[in-house]
Amino acid sequence: MAHSLRTVPPQLAERYRAEGWWRGRSLLEDFLEAVAKQPDKAAIVAYRAGSPLPTTLTYAQLGGLVDRLAGAMLDMGVEREDIISIQLPNGWEFPVIALAAQRAGAIPNPIPPIYRERELRLMLGHARSKLLFVPDDFRGFPHGEVGRRLQADLPTLQHVVVIGDESDTQGPRWTADLLGERRELDPALKCKLDARVPTGEDIALLLFTSGTTGMPKAALHTHDTLWASGLPMPWAMELTGDDVAFMASTLGHLTGFYWGMLLPLSTGQKVVYQDVWDAPAALDLIEQEKITWTLSATPFAQDLVDAQEKSRRPVTDLRAFACGGAQIPPALAHAVKEHLGAELISLWGCSEGGTTTIHRIGTPIEMVAASDGHVVPWQELRIVDEDLQPxxxxxxxxxxxxGPGVFVGYLDQPEFTADSMTSDGWFETGDLGRQVTDGGIRFTGRSKDIIVRGGQNVPVVETENILISHPQVADVTIVGYPDERLGERGCAVVVPAGAPPTLKDLTDHLAQAGMAKQFWPERLEIVDQLPRTASGKIQKYLVRARLLETPRQLTS
Structure with a gap:
């Protein structure tokens, strides 16, 4: 795998180690240490929609299940650096699988549940995933059926585990075959697993990110870079092992996977999950479970405020709600303080570069609303023009x-890795921003051709490539437009071929192509032509400017 990774200059690597920003230690080791130190403490409390009671696992129980499943993975032939893909809703099963993969020396690959067959085929094929874990059905979508079809088509996908269907005879059953035997009691297994414990330099995570090419980018973090990328959160919010985390964002995204799973479980915290977002129920959980902090996209904070305004209830322990991916309206920051008693913490970062700017707890609301935080001490940031001049x-x-939190490259995509780095060693985030008068950084937009809808990157190019095949579309581009709740939504700007299509025509076409609904455009504008440069590239900045001046006539 090393052939596709970038090399960190030795002097920088030496500095990162000397400063303690790289530890030479894995997050898995931190988790195993927490298991040994506090076996009886609750580690996970998982709430499932429609179930009257949550599932609670102590650290001892969680550690036992991790070793049990890791032993089953060895029995299935899992080798070091094999890719284990996980597409599940938030619940206790996800951390068990991810940590077991690391315990077996493999690499977890979290995937959000919203992705459908088209995206999964690209991801699993590129990663050469050996195992895939999916639910039988989640929110009406047959993930198990899709997984079986993919297994038949992808030669490297040896096993698909369908959780929730114990009658499945086509692959190993979750309870009967993988968790039924208490393998963790075998001393010989512990020796095998201890020999596979990863180091700081080993790959901790494979994460697909949406970009401008239409092909998902397979980003890799080591345990050192992943740990460094997550340092700002406990530093800024002064978190300890006594804190209680809540994660509403999917564990299939870096936000949930690291800050909603690895961070709390490697520091000995209790973490609370909902499999389906429910703001009123989340308010009840905050009080019942004594939740003290969370991290999610701005719409989740707004939902909590709205739910509290409709039906007030005590919220006594929540002190921090970290938000990224969109500017924080001052009114929302005030509302979170008034209705939830918590501070809204704004930040900026990306999957590949880690969290680079953040406000610390105790920052005045006016400063939080004015920027996305200050650069953290261990990361460097520069703002340059097209000629790389400040x-x-x-x-x-x-x-x-x-800095130490920057990823190590894209799996078997050396051209993407090379393009992402400047000649003098800086990672090109694709984001735009400016420095405000107090030194804070304000994210202002994206040079990458993506839309961020409710914290989820929308793969614009792939969506456009599907829409251009519609018989009523002669030319098309998709641009984002502001949305109070989700930050952005997508608008399809279409030059028609004959009779103009309706928005439903386009979304039906995307549905037939197997594209996730969250990626569909939610507005349609019909135009005679699209503005282009002399080289033929669509001038999207002109399209966006005109869109903002156009009344919304064709909206879902």
Missing amino acids: VATGESGRLQVR
């Missing part, structure tokens, strides 16, 4: 980062 304070430019 821009003046207040001017927008390209945000580039360097």
Whole structure:
């Protein structure tokens, strides 16, 4: 795998180790240490929609299940650096599988449940995943059936485990075959697993990110870079093992996987999950479970405020709600403080570069609303123009980062890895921003051709490629437009071929192609032509500007 990774200059690597930003230690070791120190403490409390009671696992129980499943993975032939893909709703099963994969020396690959067959085929095929874990059915979608079809088509996908269907005879059964035997009691297994414990330099995670190419990018973090990328959160919010975390965002995304799973479980915290977002129920959980902090997209914070305004209830322990991916409206920051008693913490970062700017707890609301935080001590950030020259304070430019939290490259995509780094060693985030007067950084937009809808990147190019095949579409581009709740939504701007299509025509076409509903455009504008450069590229900034001036006539 090393052939596709970038090399960190030795002097920088030495500095990162000397400063303690790289530890040479895995997050799995931190978790195993927590299991040994506090076996009887609750580790996970998982709530499932429609179930009257949650599932609670202590650290001892969680550690036992991790070793049990890791032993089953060895029996299935899992080798070091094999990819284990996980597409599950938030619940206790996800951490068991992810940690068991690391315990067996493999690499977990979290995948959000919203992805459908088209996206999964690309991801699993590129990663050469050996195992896939999916639910039988989640929110009406037959993940198990899709998994079986993919297994028949992908030669490297040896096993598909369908959780929730114990009658399945086509693959190993979750309870009967994988968790039924108490393998963790075998001393010989512990020796085998201990020999596979990863180091800081080993790959901790494979995460697919949506970009401008239409092909998902397979980002890799080591345990060192992943740990460093997550340092800002406990530092800024002063978290300890006594804190209680809540995660509403999917564990299939970096937000949930690291801050909603690895961080709390490696520091000895209790973490609370909902499999389906329910704001009123979440307010009840905050009080019942004594939740003290969470991290999610801005719409989740707004939902909690709205639910509290409709039906007030005590919320005594929540002190911090971290938000990224969109500017925080001052009114929302005030509302979170008034209705939830918590501070809204704004931040900026990306999957590959880690969290680079953040506000610390105790920052005045006016400062939180004015920027996305200050650069953390262990990361470097520069704002440059197209010639890589620094821009003046207040001017927008390209945000580039360097530091111990930057990823190590894209799996078997050396061209993407090379393109993401400048010649002098900075990671090109594809984001734009400016420095405000107090030194904070304000994210202002994206040079990458993506839309961020409720914290989820929308693969614009892939969506456009499908829409252009519609018989009533001669030309098309998709751009984002502001949305108060989700931050952005997508608008399809279409040059028709004959009779103009309706929005339903386009979404039906995307549905037939197997694209996730969250990626569909939610607005349609019909135009005679799209503005282009001399080289033929669509001038999206002009399209966006005109869109903002156009009344919404064709909206879902």
